[in-house]
Amino acid sequence: MNPRDSSSSSPSDRRLSALARHLSSPSAAGVGGGVSRSLASSSSFARGDSVFSHVARAPEDPILGVTVAFNKDPSPVKLNLGVGAYRTEEGKPLVLNVVRQAEQQLINDRARVKEYLPIVGLVEFNKLSAKLIFGADSPAILENRVTTVQCLSGTGSLRVGGEFLARHYHQHTIYIPKPTWGNHPKVFTLAGLSVKYYRYYDPATRGLDFQGLLEDLGSAPLGAVVLLHACAHNPTGVDPTIQQWEQIRQLIRSRRQLPFFDSAYQGFASGSLDADAQSIRSFVADGGECLVAQSYAKNMGLYGERVGALSIVCRTADVAGRVESQLKLVIRPMYSNPPIHGASIVAAILRDREMYNEWTIELKAMADRIISMRHQLFDALRARGTPGDWSHIIKQIGMFTFTGLNSQQVAFMTKEYHIYMTSDGRISMAGLSSKTVPHLADAIHAAVARAV
Amino acid sequence: MAAAVRAGVSGRILGRGSAVGARSMSSWWRSVEPAPKDPILGVTEAFLADPSPDKVNVGVGAYRDDNGKPVVLECVREAERRVAGNQNMEYLPMGGSVKMVEETLKLAYGEDSEFIKDKRIAAVQALSGTGACRLFADFQKRFSPDSQIYIPVPTWANHHNIWRDAHVPQRTYHYYHPESKGLDFAALMDDVKNAPNGSFFLLHACAHNPTGVDPSEDQWREISYQIKVKGHFPFFDMAYQGFASGDPERDAKAIRIFLEDGHAIGIAQSYAKNMGLYGQRVGCLSVLCEDEKQAIAVKSQLQQLARPMYSNPPVHGALVVSTILGDPELKSLWLKEVKVMADRIIGMRTALRENLEKFGSPLSWKHITEQIGMFCYSGMTPEQVDQLTKEYHIYLTRNGRISMAGVTTGNVGYLANAINEVTKSS
Numbered sequence: 001m002n003p004r005d006s007s008s009s010s011p012s013d014r015r016l017s018a019l020a021r022h023l024s025s026p027s028a029a030g031v032g033g034g035v036s037r038s039l040a041s042s043s044s045f046a047r048g049d050s051v052f053s054h055v056a057r058a059p060e061d062p063i064l065g066v067t068v069a070f071n072k073d074p075s076p077v078k079l080n081l082g083v084g085a086y087r088t089e090e091g092k093p094l095v096l097n098v099v100r101q102a103e104q105q106l107i108n109d110r111a112r113v114k115e116y117l118p119i120v121g122l123v124e125f126n127k128l129s130a131k132l133i134f135g136a137d138s139p140a141i142l143e144n145r146v147t148t149v150q151c152l153s154g155t156g157s158l159r160v161g162g163e164f165l166a167r168h169y170h171q172h173t174i175y176i177p178k179p180t181w182g183n184h185p186k187v188f189t190l191a192g193l194s195v196k197y198y199r200y201y202d203p204a205t206r207g208l209d210f211q212g213l214l215e216d217l218g219s220a221p222l223g224a225v226v227l228l229h230a231c232a233h234n235p236t237g238v239d240p241t242i243q244q245w246e247q248i249r250q251l252i253r254s255r256r257q258l259p260f261f262d263s264a265y266q267g268f269a270s271g272s273l274d275a276d277a278q279s280i281r282s283f284v285a286d287g288g289e290c291l292v293a294q295s296y297a298k299n300m301g302l303y304g305e306r307v308g309a310l311s312i313v314c315r316t317a318d319v320a321g322r323v324e325s326q327l328k329l330v331i332r333p334m335y336s337n338p339p340i341h342g343a344s345i346v347a348a349i350l351r352d353r354e355m356y357n358e359w360t361i362e363l364k365a366m367a368d369r370i371i372s373m374r375h376q377l378f379d380a381l382r383a384r385g386t387p388g389d390w391s392h393i394i395k396q397i398g399m400f401t402f403t404g405l406n407s408q409q410v411a412f413m414t415k416e417y418h419i420y421m422t423s424d425g426r427i428s429m430a431g432l433s434s435k436t437v438p439h440l441a442d443a444i445h446a447a448v449a450r451a452v
Numbered sequence: 453m454a455a456a457v458r459a460g461v462s463g464r465i466l467g468r469g470s471a472v473g474a475r476s477m478s479s480w481w482r483s484v485e486p487a488p489k490d491p492i493l494g495v496t497e498a499f500l501a502d503p504s505p506d507k508v509n510v511g512v513g514a515y516r517d518d519n520g521k522p523v524v525l526e527c528v529r530e531a532e533r534r535v536a537g538n539q540n541m542e543y544l545p546m547g548g549s550v551k552m553v554e555e556t557l558k559l560a561y562g563e564d565s566e567f568i569k570d571k572r573i574a575a576v577q578a579l580s581g582t583g584a585c586r587l588f589a590d591f592q593k594r595f596s597p598d599s600q601i602y603i604p605v606p607t608w609a610n611h612h613n614i615w616r617d618a619h620v621p622q623r624t625y626h627y628y629h630p631e632s633k634g635l636d637f638a639a640l641m642d643d644v645k646n647a648p649n650g651s652f653f654l655l656h657a658c659a660h661n662p663t664g665v666d667p668s669e670d671q672w673r674e675i676s677y678q679i680k681v682k683g684h685f686p687f688f689d690m691a692y693q694g695f696a697s698g699d700p701e702r703d704a705k706a707i708r709i710f711l712e713d714g715h716a717i718g719i720a721q722s723y724a725k726n727m728g729l730y731g732q733r734v735g736c737l738s739v740l741c742e743d744e745k746q747a748i749a750v751k752s753q754l755q756q757l758a759r760p761m762y763s764n765p766p767v768h769g770a771l772v773v774s775t776i777l778g779d780p781e782l783k784s785l786w787l788k789e790v791k792v793m794a795d796r797i798i799g800m801r802t803a804l805r806e807n808l809e810k811f812g813s814p815l816s817w818k819h820i821t822e823q824i825g826m827f828c829y830s831g832m833t834p835e836q837v838d839q840l841t842k843e844y845h846i847y848l849t850r851n852g853r854i855s856m857a858g859v860t861t862g863n864v865g866y867l868a869n870a871i872n873e874v875t876k877s878s
Contacts, residue, residue, distance in 0.1 A: 330617075
């Protein structure tokens with residue numbers, strides 16, 4: 001190899017002589033820090049070379065961190081009341097029978113392919129999901145005023161809805177209840193909205209701070225976006241009564257605020273799909289507009305398949321069509337089109353009368369088991385004479401109970417009784433069984449009794 | 453009538469005749485414009501709506517067999533049989549399936565990669581290639597907020613959308629040379645040299661979409677060298693590993709060159725085409741870091757971006773991938789099936805070119821066999837494309853991009869004749 005002037009040497013020659021220059025010079029131009037090792041060796045970029053050296057480690061997710069700690073604990077009596085996934089009496093995850101059936105159907109159908117779904121997702125799934133949440137006879141559906149797009153479970157539906165609002169709605173603030181699911185503020189902030197809170201939970205009553213809610217929404221700007229948990233509020237389990245919902249609806253409509261419902265527990269809260277959708281349906285019945293994020297994670301046990309839908313109820317079919325076209329522009333640069341598997345399972349179940357009925361039975365069984373755990377825990381605390389009013393345990397609804405325990409009490413229960421829960425005192429009722437209720441009751445009793 | 457009654461009733465409940473109810477409220481979305489149709493996916497919609505028996509879809513980039521049918525790989529069917537009924541559907545961690553990610557990194561970085569051994573790669577499961585690119589773009593915006601991304605001209609249209617929605621300023625670099633229907637190497641190198649130090653460059657690892665024009669190995673080495681000199685960040689979009697040449701190792705060559713040269717790279721990987729898992733949305737985003745500690749930090753931050761987007765990625769597709777790649781027999785079957793797909797496409801390139809030459813086209817069509825991967829940049833103008841669609845019911849994107857996967861022994865003659873007819877006078 002005879003290095004001639006660079007314009008006529010081969011590319012390899014030029015490259016090798018440049019590499020040689022790098023090796024001999026301690027401060028190679030344009031490369032930070034100097035390359036002291038051979039470029040030919042693979043582990044050759046020096047400290048300070050990465051453009052991401054300044055990236056700090058993010059804090060652990062508080063909810064998922066609970067499970068991490070639980071897994072590390074060797075105690076045989078440990079109890080995981082952290083993450084909100086349903087567990088059976090035996091403490092095992094559950095895949096519904098209808099889901100297994102649907103899975104088999106999909107496998108056995110050799111004609112099925114894995115092509116891309118449209119950007120809006122599986123069309124049949126979208127239609128069935130809208131009927132499920134709004135009611136098959138909903139005027140909004142009959143009038144074609146609803147656009148429904150498949151999204152990645154509740155999270156994805158909230159994010160896509162939030163991004164749409166940030167682009168097309170005149171108000172860029174969303175009011176969310178205090179407290180709310182920890183991921184809500186992050187979802188909406190990254191979507192481009194700013195987040196404000198309205199009062200919701202009253203620690204004194206362990207119930208709804210209804211006055212505070214009305215005041216805060218009453219003083220929120222006209223036209224503000226308002227996030228509402230359709231049922232089974234997460235993390236408190238505290239829901240408005242039907243009468244309170246009616247007042248909330250009137251207030252929101254009178255202030256032309258835009259409701260954005262998060263429906264993650266339809267059917268899972270009371271055991272009745274229709275009852276759990278009543279708040280949403282009353283808003284749709286008044287003819288106004290709203291957004292709804294639907295999740296099948298809990299009520300169909302499809303957690304990891306990420307199945308959900310975003311619906312936007314509009315005034316007219318024409319508007320709904322235009323809105324849908326803009327939703328596609330949000331989705332395409334995010335993930336192009338949604339995953340097919342989970343949506344296919346849901347569609348198979350919802351479209352088949354027998355499977356649908358079987359699903360409602362399995363769903364009610366899950367809801368009933370949770371309600372039973374509530375009663376058992378309440379009875380156990382009463383039997384122990386644990387100080388305080390524990391009726392909120394049976395008044396709250398859904399997967400979670402906001403016990404009212406403080407973080408010291410929680411830490412005590414973790415240390416002495418190996419009970420894992422989030423430090424805000426939230427317990428997942430789904431993690432309890434008849435066998436473990438006594439242990440939890442003992443722990444709560446000890447934690448409360450020792451307090452001074 | 454019912455709506456008016458309802459409106460009247462709710463008006464009475466609120467009193468003060470306030471603005472509730474169907475009649476008096478207007479839509480918040482009155483001023484929402486109808487969005488333009490996605491240019492690529494719109495082609496398939498139009499194709500489906502066409503009743504002509506002669507219609508040909510060489511638009512969207514999904515593989516078809518020689519009968520024009522979509523294919524589910526046998527290794528995938530087998531994996532699904534094994535998976536169904538055996539797994540629960542619990543949430544994956546935010547970073548996705550650890551097993552799937554491990555196997556995926558081996559494909560890109562090499563089975564025995566020391567980067568994998570040294571745990572220097574921050575990697576998360578992503579929603580196919582799109583999701584991986586978007587996650588990286590969001591990460592780039594958050595942690596290199598002053599940076600910009602250089603995108604080749606042309607590129608997959610959605611690349612522009614992705615970095616735009618991530619609010620990262622974009623610039624372009626020369627890539628395709630229309631006159632030669634090949635790579636505009638000199639201009640590309642100039643753009644790399646002239647970009648401010650530390651710019652981010654989007655590179656197609658193999659089978660460039662939409663042109664099918666890839667740099668040669670020598671050219672990749674020069675690009676790598678120049679990028680190193682300038683301290684640029686190379687981000688690879690690898691959507692066709694195995695699908696381009698039939699050999700995944702060969703298709704990863706550009707990436708391996710950059711790794712040898714000591715770049716800290718990022719990679720978006722997709723299983724949409726090479727495993728035919730399109731609708732399952734399975735992919736992976738990886739970022740090579742200085743050391744294990746940094747990789748842990750970067751991964752944790754990627755997860756922080758995924759959590760408010762979809763919380764955790766879908767499990768089914770990941771299970772299929774890890775079942776296949778984790779079983780030597782299934783993996784070997786997969787490699788065979790990938791080669792079959794790649795070979796069919798290479799065969800169709802040859803057939804299309806030969807047919808055009810046979811029809812006596814006055815133009816040169818050697819670029820058809822020189823380009824690689826699913827797409828061929830035919831060189832046709834939008835007007836010629838429109839003519840193809842209108843007169844011959846042939847559907848492709850208006851940039852003249854032909855999806856070779858849509859070409860079959862059954863339609864290649866018809867296609868060649870049509871292309872010849874619309875181009876012979878140009």
